[in-house]
Amino acid sequence: MNLSSKLLEDTVNAFSRLPGIGKKTALRLALHLLQTNTDEVADFCEAIIKMKENIQFCQHCHNISDDTSCTICLSPKRNQSIICVVEGIKEIMAIENTGQFNGLYHVLGGIISPIEGIGPESLNIDSLVRRIESGRVKELIMAISPTIEGDTTIFYISKQLQDQNVNISTIARGVSFGGDLEYADEFTLGRSIVSRVKYDQ
Amino acid sequence: MNLSSKLLEDTVNAFSRLPGIGKKTALRLALHLLQTNTDEVADFCEAIIKMKENIQFCQHCHNISDDTSCTICLSPKRNQSIICVVEGIKEIMAIENTGQFNGLYHVLGGIISPIEGIGPESLNIDSLVRRIESGRVKELIMAISPTIEGDTTIFYISKQLQDQNVNISTIARGVSFGGDLEYADEFTLGRSIVSRVKYDQ
Structure with a gap:
């Protein structure tokens, strides 16, 4: 693209x-900022710099936080005996938006993937084991992607916790709500038949 | 969206x-910056602030510029006797990318639109008239959107210049290259028949 200005x-x-932003979108955004008043542009940059400088990760669950402990871990309304294990921060937001979970979280920071060189030691698994060893947690819900890497991660964590008195469950896998059986892949459909649930009104 | 961090x-x-950025995309971008190293984020913000503080508009054609005159106006390779009149900066980029124009530009900064309260006095029309009055310009190409507002703007400018010795042309309007006649709107198709051109190989 031929732009007459280096700036x-x-x-x-x-x-x-930035991810998902091509040259044309980038140009549109830059021209928009050029036409926006200076104060607003300064606010835009300040928000980013402030976030980058001051944001922390919760010492308990590794969620992002404005303080050393996140609002979820500190909340007295939360059920302290259930932990939902997730790959990243985005999954916490997705689950929170459902309004179906009232326990605590634990962010692994990824899943075990030998191809990408991610071993168990680079994930927050040790701190999860320590949280379970404290004895207050009764159930661990694994909300991990239904992939080979995800299954490996779940298997590894369950091995680490086999001497602990904690129930491990995974989120249900099956046909999506509102989905069409015709278009569901055979693996998902097969699995949803094998793990069928009793019908009750 | 329930985010655990105010930052x-x-x-x-x-x-x-920003235009075209919804909440979900904004979250993805923010989380991306959170995972990017601090130097890169600082560079990102610096580029924006520097652009905002230092960018200027060319005193001749009102194109954006790093100096008081833009690189196009200053270039000795450009044909100084043709000016292409455009609505905004984006149109200059689009025309430059075609490689089909070697003259100068003039940015109006919009088109006449009574509904949006944009009158001729809020556009860069006076400076265009002065450029023509200098007598060096032989042709004015109007590269303005083919809308009622666009046509009004072209008409207004041509009225202002009726005593000047300058040829005014508009860019050709017709069926798009690669377009399908079946799907062209009747107005465009009708106009492309009326303003048909002689076939020569």
Whole structure:
């Protein structure tokens, strides 16, 4: 793209390094900021810098937090005896939005993937084991992606916890709500038949 | 969306004020910056702030520029006797990318639109008239959107210049290259028949 300004070009390049933002979108965003008043642009940058400088990770569950402990871990309304294990922060937000879970979380920071060189030691598994060893947790819900890597991770964690008195469950896998059976892949459909549940009104 | 961090929330809100960026995309971008190293994030913000503080508009054509005159106006390779009149900066980029135009530009900064309260006095029309009055310009190409507002703007400018010795042309309007006649709207198709051109190989 032929831009007559180096300053504009730098901003376009900066935006296009973000995920899912191509050159054309980056240009649109840069031109928008160019037409926005200076105070708003300063606020935009300040929000990013402040977040980057001050955000912390919760010492208990590794969720993002404005303090050393996150609001979920500190809440007295939360059920302290159930922990939902997730890959990342986004999954916490997704589960929170369902309003169906009232326990605590534990962020692994990824899943075991030998191809990408991610071993158990680079995940927050030790701290999870310590939380279970404290004895207050009765159930661990594994909300991990239904992939080979996800299953490996669940298997590894369950091995680490086999001497502990804790129930481990995984989230249900099956046909999506509102989904069409015709288009469900055979693996998902097969599994949803094998793990069928009793019908009750 | 339930975010456990005010700092993250501020950044998500900042991103979602940009055009075409919804809450979900804003969250993805904010989380991406959270995982990017601090130097890169600082570079990102610096590029924006620098652009905002230092960018100027060319004194001749009102294109964006790093200096008081833009690189196009200053280039000795450009044909100084043709000016292409455009609505905004984006149109200059689009025309430059075609590689079919070697003259100068003039950015109006919009088109006449009574509904949006944009009159001729809020556009860069006076400076265009002065450029023509200097006598060096032989042709004016109107590359303005083919809308009622666009046509009004072209008509207004041509009225202002009726005493000047300058040829005014508009870019060709017709069926798009690669377009299907079946799907062209009747107005465009009708106009492309009326303004048919002689076939030569």
